[in-house]
Amino acid sequence: MASPDPTSPRSGPIAWMTHHTVAANLVMLIFLIGGLVIMTNVKQEVFPEFKVDQIRVSVPYPGASPEEVEQGIILSIEDVVRGLDGVKEVTAAASEGRAKVEIELLDGVNADNVLQDVVNEIDGIQSFPELAEEPIISLAEVRNQVVTVLVYGDQEEQTLRDVAERVRDDLLQRPGITLVELGLTRPREIAIEVPQRDLRAYGLTLNRIAREIGEAAIELPGGGVKTPGGEVLLRTQERRDFGREYADIPVASTPDGAIITVSDIATIRDGFEDVDQEAYFNGERAIQVKVFRVGMETPQSVSQSVRAYLEELRPELPDGIGFAMWNDRSEIYQDRMNLLLKNAFLGLALVLLLLGLFLDLKLAFWVTVGLPVSIIGSFLFIPFTGASINMISLFAFIITLGIIVDDAVVAGEIIYQKREQGLPLVQAAIAGAREIAGPIMFAVLTNIAAFLPLFFVPGALGNFLMQVPSVVVAVFVVSLIESLFVLPAHLAHTRELSGFWKRLDRPRQWFS
Template structure:
């Protein structure tokens, strides 16, 4: 077999070229990412109920859903949380579970929930994976000077309908998220006095709107040769049609909605504010599909954003710009790995030349480097993997290993030449004498990495790429060593055929020293003892600290300030803008000023802020990446200047989440009594501050206190019964006259807009005035 291979040089050359071309094509087809895709094990369920308190969300949504979800097979953990207007459940499953089947089972369980309260949105179910998190972040803001006087709060629906739909069509994008602003809303501002004068209740108005706002299908009607579809149109098509709606008829007089209420197309209550470098914005983030090429998505998305700017946003007085993206970090990291790979190949070539002392022999030896590197990409493509910093590291590791087989074969061929054989016969007999050893060495190396493929946790999913890349390269190196190396050696002169081993004084001295170490039994024992002792010392003294996974930190910080219970949005906005103004002076600053000690804050590249009633958040990065820790310290120090606020800052991570990474310690506190749980968690929090030096601690919920203020309306039910009021009547009326109550849906073209009933104050009722709200009762009294 080997004789046929060696004598057919042209055939082997063509085969090698074909494999090389296929490998290059494979390299361009393998997706490029930062890290391998991690297996999805978490399912999230989000349910929205606008205006509901956490207590009602828990009783009406979470308890109902948990009853059917807790029986799911293979579920390891169920965690639920209720907040104002929202319920979130997270389900954890073991590695290797069929996530498609799991999602079907989750949806089937949710379908068994009998019913939800009015105005509760359908639960959204989706699988979570860190590797599929957002990787590009955009800011949508008015043009400089805001020449069109654009109100960004009102632009949310416009952006969702006209921008998100276009960007979602970019190949490889799984989701585009838009946050900030507020959804449009039809606000019906009822005047309680005018209602009372006309002896109408708020529920009368609600029922009248719902009864009118309906389209009813009437089937089909034949007329001559034609068949017509029949519909009765009742839905409102304009604000004016709402104003003209008849609420009640009293004799010959009509009471219209416009007589008792002011109607406007506005927006719902603002839940948060977003800013980029102190400019109000809408925030858009892009998620990718698993297995997609993050580099291709980046440039395709930038092209799509440019088209959206020209066709949609600029004509409407807005612009969209990139705030931050992880793809650049991916490109830089992969570029560094490629550079290290090239340097490794160069150094391996130099070392090989120093030992072989022949240019032609070295050229034959390094023949396998490009072929084996290309084979690694073929292996990654065949295994469904991606090009990332980890798989490229495997390729770099394999370079030195791939030369081992070549060196063994070249040395055997050279030995045969020195024995007087011609080139072809030396190549044939040389490879025949060592091919079994090469095969055994290759298989043992592959078997070392093979077990990594069977590790199902995150470590296995991350480092299996290394195993695949090295195994494919080593296997290719064996094939190169027993085919291409002897074929090329049979046609080249190494220039070493007449070189004598005795010509090397270094070799003789080295062999002499080795002989002296093993000359006697005592020396052999001493050599073994010293070797074992040094090895143990290296293991004990030089082994670096152990971690489950590397941190993979980015020079980007996510810094949060949690507000005490009961803070409202306006209070946090005032604090947030003050903090934002303080740090804005360092955006684009000279980095050397911080190095010289002229400022306490490093120069900042950008400042992205988000303000909500529960807290304030900064996403930023320094101009000099080395200043990231100092920037985090400066932000947390500023946060702590405000009494009652709790600060937490963490670096972004390419491997774990942005809330502490793999070096965080997570502590779950559970029990039957909520007060005891909070007290234990707070005691743990304070103890951690004492034990650790300046720790970065965060908690969920953000406030470890049950002091959230709440007002409870407790009706006099005897009096309510006398007035003909039910619990639903009282509750709906109180909601409408304070924070607003959902009544029905309004359609504008294809857009669905909620209609809400409010009091005359439009949801800005003062606490002191709650007891004086006028309510007309069915008995005719106020």
């Protein structure tokens, strides 16, 4: 049996699609409807989520100088973690009262396993100073902050903090907001000051008082007791969060049996620690309330919910306290989205105008339709790449707009040329698409090859930039299918212009 002739008007995928317009229309509808459905369910964020291969260690050391922090904590941590498998580099910073160590991991290692190794090694250090607190060890994470609310005013810091905590708690109760944190707040501090004369009078030392307070202000699990009704968990709860709660702690007794409490010998004050960073807005002290996007929440929905809440809160604010929205990243996101839509609209208008003016109105229409089909259809592949709608992927869509229009214009022009040479519509569409198939495929493959190296950029930067080739490749593939298989089918079955379309085409005929 003889094989089909590839030069035959009815052989090959291009000819088959050209003759079967239902199939071409079905492909176009799959791209449009499927892409729109997936587009509405794709995660929207300002910047893409990505993993940072880094472990962070923080060790509070109250009252220590940077030199003491380095000698007592940092050097010990560096010694035990540098030789661990999967560790690439260790950097540390010593500041007053705190040690910070960042451990960068090698590409491809299991971060959870390395984290456990780091925890085990640091827990085994016996040389930490006595006053050093428990190390805080965690994998670094990048969170999607949307907006910051500044609570400011010429008021006491505690008053500002109370309002900021109310704002935080209220926002967490609103639908569509999951994560809210306070920022640039000074940790609370309870100062207990004991005069030297009272220490001498009762034969006390600061260490003894600190020990008595520490033992009375802890929260300890007490195990469980099994009863006929089930197991009852026991807990000794003596946690104290405010200065007044420390007043009745006994620290000594007199020879006649009288109990001496903290309030008898000390001045107790609620205050805040001295830190290196503080927030001010318009010259007044401020506290940040940071609002983050989580899961499928969108930047716009989070920002709108925050704005609506602040309008409700405005009449209830105490005198002398105000608020302001700062660093609203949803506006940046919306600006990039508007830029994409503006460029797309201008591109479509120019293609429709110029092709309609120089070639043919219906040809211009179908070429123009191919552009949104390519962009929207690319969302069919987006879920498989892990990409989302964000600043980086929107930038990639903007890049592709100026490239994919060339494929459709060239294919449409060649088909128009074949028609001008006297070929019937169907044969002109097939011949034109076949003639341009090779150059278009090589052009698309060349463009894809130019972006492929971004898939192999290592580290956090590679995770960040991976959105660009993911989007570009998806758009180019859909554009190639549309230009070679869908567009010829539409151009092959256009009817002769009549009525309104014929009158509309007269200026084009005169111009040509």
